[in-house]
Amino acid sequence: MTGTAGIADTVDVVVVGGGAMGSAAAWRLARRGVDVVLLEQFAAGHTNGASHGASRIFRLSYPDPVYIGLAQEAQRLWRDLEDDTGTRLLTITGGVDHGDHPYLHELADGLAAAGVPHQWLAPQEAAERWPGLRFTTPALFYPDSGRLHADRSVAALQAAAEASGATVRHSTPVTAIEVLGDDAVLVHTDSGSYRARRVVAAVNAWASKLLGGLAPLPPLRVTQEQPAHFAAREAEEGWPSFGHRFADGSADARTFFGGIYGLATPGEGIKVGFHGVGPEVDPDHRDFTPEPTQLAALREYTRRWLPGVDPDDFTPISCTYTTTPDENFVLDRHGPVVVATGFSGHGFKFVPAIGRVLADLALDGAHPDRRFAFAR
Missing domain, CATH: 3.50.50.60 (FAD/NAD(P)-binding domain)
Structure with a gap:
């Protein structure tokens, strides 16, 4: 040049x-x-x-047919990319959402309209299937969900x-x-x-x-998100991708920033994080350091809701979100x-x-x- x-x-x-x-x-x-x-x-x-990193959630679980269709197209193209490069990228583990937020019923309605496989499980049935998670409400299960290796x-x-x-x-x-x-x-x-x-x-x-x-x-809001990998007490290969949403205004929603997501990262533990609530940052001037209040809340969540991880054995990680209104x-x-x-x-x-x-x-x-x- x-x-x-x-x-x-x-x-x-x-x-x-x-x-x-x-x-x-x-x-x-x-x-x-x-x-x-x-x-x-x-x-x-x-x-x-x-x-960057080794794990991202793949799912078709949206209430919106446009996003469902885009995810279905992506699923086909991920497999094409695997074939083109001889690389394994998408691992199907199943996924589950639970909690007392009405959004879960919107998800179920959207999936039903799109013909995407899903089913409701009673709390005891979900806990027996995934002993690493605690359930107190019905759980919505998606067999086609899984994880992608980002790097x-x-x-x-x-x-x-x-x-x-x-x-x-x-x-x-x-x-x-x-x-x-x-x-x-x-x-x-x-x-x-x-x-x-x-x-x-x-x-x-x-x-x-x-x-x-x-x-x-x-308007674009850039935040530094701060999930962590927690050491698994239950074998990593048995974990689904998961989400937990709390009803707006509830004590748990206030304590745990509305809800969490998680999935296994083989060799690194169980990744658990909050969604889009990290501190705003300049992407050229980040410190990559966990915000102490949110890290403490993340550890408290694992103590209460994830019997399959050790809340005292963890490694913080960092990435950016760029969020529209x-x-x-x-x-x-x-x-x-x-x-x-x-x-x-x-x-x-x-x-x-x-x-x-x-x-x-x-x-x-x-x-x-x-x-x-x-x-x-």
Whole structure:
């Protein structure tokens, strides 16, 4: 690349952001024969964003048919990616939600309407099936849920993209995006520039910093989320993915920030965390240190509700959430700039399907559901 002389390399599409979403977009674009380069500001395998680690929940359990359909598409594409790369990424463990929040009944109604397998279990039946969890209310079980290996998924997406002709560059921060017209954009880095018809900016927590003025972003709240791995007393392979929701205004909802999620991370224990309640941060200036009040509440939750873990044997972990006011994603295009952000802590399961959506937006402008637009 010869940007130091003011001459830019020319490609069809530049994807900015080599996390899961950007890597998926590069894969789907390259599979369509597009000349694409993927630029990631950090080294491969970094832990600065939202795509690292060994475990993410996969589930079809949404009350919304649009999200259910997107998850079903993603499930098929995860298997395609496994076949393409010879990598195991998606492990089906089953999943269970419980608690006294009416949202569980909304989930059941949505799954029934979509024909997704699920069933209600009595508390005693659920406890016998999963002795590591305590149940006091009926539990909603989803046999098709499971976990994804995040680090392997990102590596597989990038390997598949490269195998289809994409160029992947790590440690290449983008310093600016310059819009030249409806079909022309310059993407500047420290080492030079790229000229392209489109740029796909999948930078999540960095969206406001990089795209301010280039696209009409909704308000984005970036938080440092602080789950932990707890040592398992019950064998890790027997655990489902799980969620526990407390009724609004209840004492448990106040104590445990509304509810928790969890799943096994083989070799590391049982991952348990709160959803989207961490302290707001600048993604470039994080300390990765657990907030003491929330960590204490997480440990107290495990004492009360997870007999299958040791609440005194744990390892804190850290990632970012980038959350929109309605927790719907941002998947839209403004001129030649395609934007992917605001995944609000529940986006990873959809990664390969979102890659397809971003490829559509870049190539023919086809928009997904309106809930993902800049203006909702």
